[in-house]
Amino acid sequence: MSRIQGSESERRLLRSFRALAEADRETLLAFAEFLLHRGEVKPERREGPRVPVSIPRPSDESVVAAIKRLSKTYEMLDRGPMLNETSALMSAHVLQGRSAREVIDDLEALFARHYLDYRAKHPSEG
Numbered sequence: 001m002s003r004i005q006g007s008e009s010e011r012r013l014l015r016s017f018r019a020l021a022e023a024d025r026e027t028l029l030a031f032a033e034f035l036l037h038r039g040e041v042k043p044e045r046r047e048g049p050r051v052p053v054s055i056p057r058p059s060d061e062s063v064v065a066a067i068k069r070l071s072k073t074y075e076m077l078d079r080g081p082m083l084n085e086t087s088a089l090m091s092a093h094v095l096q097g098r099s100a101r102e103v104i105d106d107l108e109a110l111f112a113r114h115y116l117d118y119r120a121k122h123p124s125e126g
Helices: 008-019 022-037 063-073 080-094 100-121
Strands: none
Touching: 022 063, 022 080, 063 080, 063 100, 080 100
């Protein structure tokens, strides 16, 4: 086996990643992508109001897919302020076994609540 390069935290992350089942690897990657883009500032759109994009919820949707769908639906939101709650919901599903349906319901409510806050701060954009 080849020696893992990088800092100690990078080596720990890679060892942990390799020890996970494939589905858990996908969850970890999706969450890492969420973290990567959480503070990303979206360029201002000039062509009209910034409103949610209606993307139907699949009946068999995973929590990771729901986070991606909701991020696209509410692209105007800064994900940073939602990080703690999103992380807690993801953990409740992955670590505590809470059903995907319940967690996704809570994620939808979380994004909708943050959109209402966004609208209150940007009334001319809706």
